[in-house]
Amino acid sequence: MEDRGARCCSLSLIHVRKSGREQPLARTPIVSKRAPRVDVRKTATLVNSDGLEVDATILDVSGSGFRLQVLEKLYVGELVSLRVDDERVPARIKWVLGDEAGGTFLEPVDSSSL
Numbered sequence: 001m002e003d004r005g006a007r008c009c010s011l012s013l014i015h016v017r018k019s020g021r022e023q024p025l026a027r028t029p030i031v032s033k034r035a036p037r038v039d040v041r042k043t044a045t046l047v048n049s050d051g052l053e054v055d056a057t058i059l060d061v062s063g064s065g066f067r068l069q070v071l072e073k074l075y076v077g078e079l080v081s082l083r084v085d086d087e088r089v090p091a092r093i094k095w096v097l098g099d100e101a102g103g104t105f106l107e108p109v110d111s112s113s114l
Contacts, residue, residue, distance in 0.1 A: 035062035035063050035064060035065075036062060037060040037061065038060060038061055040058050040061055041058070041059060042057070042058045042084060043057055043058075044056050044057070044058050044068070044082050045082070045083040045084075046068070046070055046072075046074075046080055046081070046082055047080060047081040047082075047083065047088075048072065048074065048078065048080050049075075049078050049079050053083075054070060054071070054072040055070070055071075056069065056070040056082070057069045057070075058082070058084070059100070061109075063109075064104055065091075065102060065103055065104040065105060066082070066091070066103055066105070067101070067102045068082075068100065068101055068102075068103075069099055069100050070099065070101060071099055073096075074093050074096050074101045075093060075096070076093055076094065076095060077093065078092070078093045079091075079092055079106075080092070080093060089105055089107065089109055090106040090107060091103040091104060091105050092104055092106060
């Protein structure tokens with residue numbers, strides 16, 4: 001079996017409409033464009049768009065973003081800063097689900113420092 005690494009995650013059917021009914025045409029691999037994640041589980045301070053500082057845990061990071069756990073309500077599109085040790089990193093929240101949220105860094109970040 002060919003090793004596709006972490007990029008290939010499943011197969012998808014392409015459907016075509018014929019005589020008013022959808023019929024499967026072909027199977028195609030779905031390739032994830034998601035960057036590899038590094039588990040960090042590191043405490044941080046999140047500064048939200050109102051300037052409120054709240055405790056957060058950075059769960060994982062990639063070259064362009066992060067996933068964190070935070071008890072305060074965050075909003076998709078919100079501009080925030082993550083403070084880890086002495087470094088402050090500007091970011092934008094991209095998704096929120098319960099007490100977890102994900103975002104993208106607005107400046108290049110050395111993920112090994114997080």
